[in-house]
Every structure is written in C-alpha cells, then in structure tokens.
Amino acid sequence: MVDEAVDGVARWDPVLHFIDTLDVEGARARASKVDLGLPLAGVPFLIKARTSPQSPIITRLLAAGAIPLGTSTRARPGAVSQTFGWNGTDYTRNPWDLSRSPGGSSAGAAAAVAAGVVPIATGGDSAGSLRIPASFCGVVGFKGTAGRVPRVDGRSLAGLTIGGFIGSSLEDVAMATSLVSGPDRLDPSALPYWPEPVLGAGPWRVAYRSALSPLAADPAVDAVVRASLAEAAGVVVREASFDWLPVDEAWLAFRDLEAGQAVAVSEAVRVRTLNSTALADLFSEVDVLVTPTTPTVAHGYDQHEENIIVGDLCWGFNVTGHPAVSVPVGLVDGLPVGAQVVAPHGRDDVALSVAALLMKPLALPGR
Known part of the structure; x- marks a missing residue:
C-alpha cells in the first residue's frame, strides 16, 4: 500500500x-x-x-x-x-x-x-x-x-x-x-472516547438554509444541494427558521484570543451564546441543519484573497463548536459541490448518518 x-x-x-x-x-x-x-x-x-x-x-x-x-x-x-x-x-x-x-x-x-x-x-x-x-x-x-x-x-x-x-x-x-478520540495526557479535558458510530437510516428531519448571511449561494450550487435532499431516502425536509447573528467579528476576536493577544471577547461570547441557543431551539424541531458547504465551486488557485467569502457557511460552527461534515453531492460546470450537515453538540453520529444519505461519490475523470 x-x-x-x-x-x-x-x-x-x-x-x-x-x-x-x-x-x-x-x-x-x-x-x-x-x-x-x-x-x-x-x-x-x-x-x-x-x-x-x-x-x-x-x-x-x-x-x-x-x-x-x-x-x-x-x-x-x-x-x-x-x-x-x-x-x-x-x-x-x-x-x-x-x-x-x-x-x-x-x-x-x-x-x-x-x-x-x-x-x-x-x-x-x-x-x-x-x-x-x-x-x-x-x-x-x-x-x-x-x-x-x-x-x-x-x-x-x-x-x-x-x-x-x-x-x-x-x-x-x-x-x-x-x-x-478521547482524553490525552496533553489534553485531559478532551471529550471521552468516541466509539465508531453505526450510521442510522432515518427518517431524519432536516432544515435547509442556502445562506447564513446576506451573501447568497450561487443558484447552481444551491440547486445541486436541494436536489440531493429531494432525492435522498430517509430525509424529510421541514420548514424551520432560526435567528443567526453575523459571526465575522466574533470569529476574529476568538482567533486573536487563541493567538495569545489581549482582546475583549464579551461581544464574541454573546454572539456565540445567542447562536448556540438559536441552534438548540432549531434542533428541538429537526435533527440536522443542511447548507451548501461553500457558496461557490472552487475559485482560481491564485485568487484566494478575492474569494474570502468561501468560508461564510462554515466558520460560524467553529464559533459554536457544533459537529459538521461536508460530503460531495454533485457537480456544477464539472466542479464538485459539497453539502454541509450540522448536528447538535455530541451528535456527530447524526451528522454522519444524514451525510451518508446525501453523499454521491464522484469519480475523478482519468483517475
């Protein structure tokens, strides 16, 4: 091998x-x-x-x-x-x-x-x-x-x-x-050992959001993720709304804190708490939240600074700490599209179970 x-x-x-x-x-x-x-x-x-x-x-x-x-x-x-x-x-x-x-x-x-x-x-x-x-x-x-x-x-x-x-x-x-997984002498406060999960078949209640900010996902990307939900057995899409505060400033404050800088984080903590509470309320109605992983397909290899928005649908769940998984669900103009599945804290198994139903393995041409 x-x-x-x-x-x-x-x-x-x-x-x-x-x-x-x-x-x-x-x-x-x-x-x-x-x-x-x-x-x-x-x-x-x-x-x-x-x-x-x-x-x-x-x-x-x-x-x-x-x-x-x-x-x-x-x-x-x-x-x-x-x-x-x-x-x-x-x-x-x-x-x-x-x-x-x-x-x-x-x-x-x-x-x-x-x-x-x-x-x-x-x-x-x-x-x-x-x-x-x-x-x-x-x-x-x-x-x-x-x-x-x-x-x-x-x-x-x-x-x-x-x-x-x-x-x-x-x-x-x-x-x-x-x-x-599991605590280590270098990190004794890590979560307990996580047994390899048995993925459930559902039915799973799913809320879908194509955006978490004023930035809209590319319509073609949105359409591919919606189609994967419509075609997946064991998935029931439900209308569910939740309030989501912008995380830009909160993420930057937490980033600076992790870098050892002296920063005020009270507002960042407030955003984290309110978004976590909003997700807890959402997860009382549905099992997972699904979004496109990125609002667009891959940008040019040297155009990263012009495309900083590609993390818009991801970084909020670093602020709140929820489990999230991205799986391929199709192509747009020959480029992969990912769907992101987010589950309640500790329910990594649920995120993976729904992702397994949405995933469409992609064959790279010429591989």
Whole structure:
C-alpha cells in the first residue's frame, strides 16, 4: 500500500503540488515492521504541514498502524484568506481542474485524497479548513464536536480549532476520528472516547438554509444541494427558521484570543451564546441543519484573497463548536459541490448518518 501511494505521489505531485515534505524511506521502513493486527495496519496517510509530531492525532494514528508519507501543503502563514495551498515554489492545484484551488487551509490533504494517492489525511479546522477543501475537491471533510480530537497544547482558549480528517469515504473518516478520540495526557479535558458510530437510516428531519448571511449561494450550487435532499431516502425536509447573528467579528476576536493577544471577547461570547441557543431551539424541531458547504465551486488557485467569502457557511460552527461534515453531492460546470450537515453538540453520529444519505461519490475523470 505504501509503494502504491509513493507511485501516486510520483504521478500526481508534479502536477498538483500537494506535498510539503516527503519521507519515502521512513514510510517503507515503518511499513516493513508494521503489526498487521492493528486497525490501520499499513494505511498510508499525509500529515498537515506544521503539525507537531507530538499531536495526539499523529501519535494515535501511528499506534493504530498507519504509515505517514510526509506532510501535505497548506496556505502560507499570514494570508488573509487560507483557501489555497503552497509548497514553497508553486500553488497546490485542484485535481478536477488545474486552474482551480483545492481550497484550504488543508489544501494538499484534499488534493491528495481526491487524486487517490492516500485514503485519509489529517487537517485542522478553524473556519472550515477541513470542510472547504473537501467540498472543492469532491471528498469528505469532518469536523467533530469541539473537543472530539485532543490537541497537543490542551484545551483551546476559544475553541475554534478542531483536528480531524479528510478522506475518500465517510467510513474511513469516522473510523480514524474514533481511533484518535478521547482524553490525552496533553489534553485531559478532551471529550471521552468516541466509539465508531453505526450510521442510522432515518427518517431524519432536516432544515435547509442556502445562506447564513446576506451573501447568497450561487443558484447552481444551491440547486445541486436541494436536489440531493429531494432525492435522498430517509430525509424529510421541514420548514424551520432560526435567528443567526453575523459571526465575522466574533470569529476574529476568538482567533486573536487563541493567538495569545489581549482582546475583549464579551461581544464574541454573546454572539456565540445567542447562536448556540438559536441552534438548540432549531434542533428541538429537526435533527440536522443542511447548507451548501461553500457558496461557490472552487475559485482560481491564485485568487484566494478575492474569494474570502468561501468560508461564510462554515466558520460560524467553529464559533459554536457544533459537529459538521461536508460530503460531495454533485457537480456544477464539472466542479464538485459539497453539502454541509450540522448536528447538535455530541451528535456527530447524526451528522454522519444524514451525510451518508446525501453523499454521491464522484469519480475523478482519468483517475
């Protein structure tokens, strides 16, 4: 499996530029000694660049027998919009269209998974950095409930950033998340161990919103997500309204807090509380909220700053900490469209169950 992945890197990375660092000999050495009884024995994966080797998400994957090939690209530090990847000399490209971005910041992860090089790759999601690239590349991106995956530096001050996975299937992503879940000596306040869920068949009550702000989703994107809901067995779409405050300033305040800056967060906390309460009221009437993951399909690979709005439907659920998953549901002009499924706190299994009914696996031409 490692040799096949290395061959995939040789074929695809010169075109897509998703590798940040590569350690072929180290991967082969690990593979030659792996315990075949482990749950992820021999499964190759990529680590998001600049992830600490001591991170529980990495140490637990290694303990489960997974084999790291190296690190995947992410956005340059300091970029205003993180929806791109950079390998030091070139932009990471979307395998569906080389003129487009794979999203970000977990850019290389999504490009490598979409190209079939690895089945899973790690990432982190502070404002959609797992879900946006998954949507742009037609794969799965899962952000669990805040605290689902332990962190190397313990509980986050603001709770924005959640570790997680991009993968080719919901089952792979759920299994990997289960294996790395639970408290760790570095993060004893993480949520309890999360058993791999059994996905339910429904019927599920769904509320749909095409927008969470004055920014409207592209009508073609909206139509694809609505069609996936209409065609899904076990899904009942209900009319449900809820009040949603803009999260722009709240997210920025929490971001600055996580960076160690002295900032006033009382207004951000108020927005978080009111939006969380609005979602709690909504989830008393329905099981999940579904939105497009992004309001548009993938933008140009070097046009991230002009397209900062692509996270508009994602980052509010980093502020509130709800579980959210993006799955592919169709194409617009040959580019993937993702649907985002959001569930109550702790009901990651419900989000995944509904996502499984909506998901339409996409075949990359020429793969």
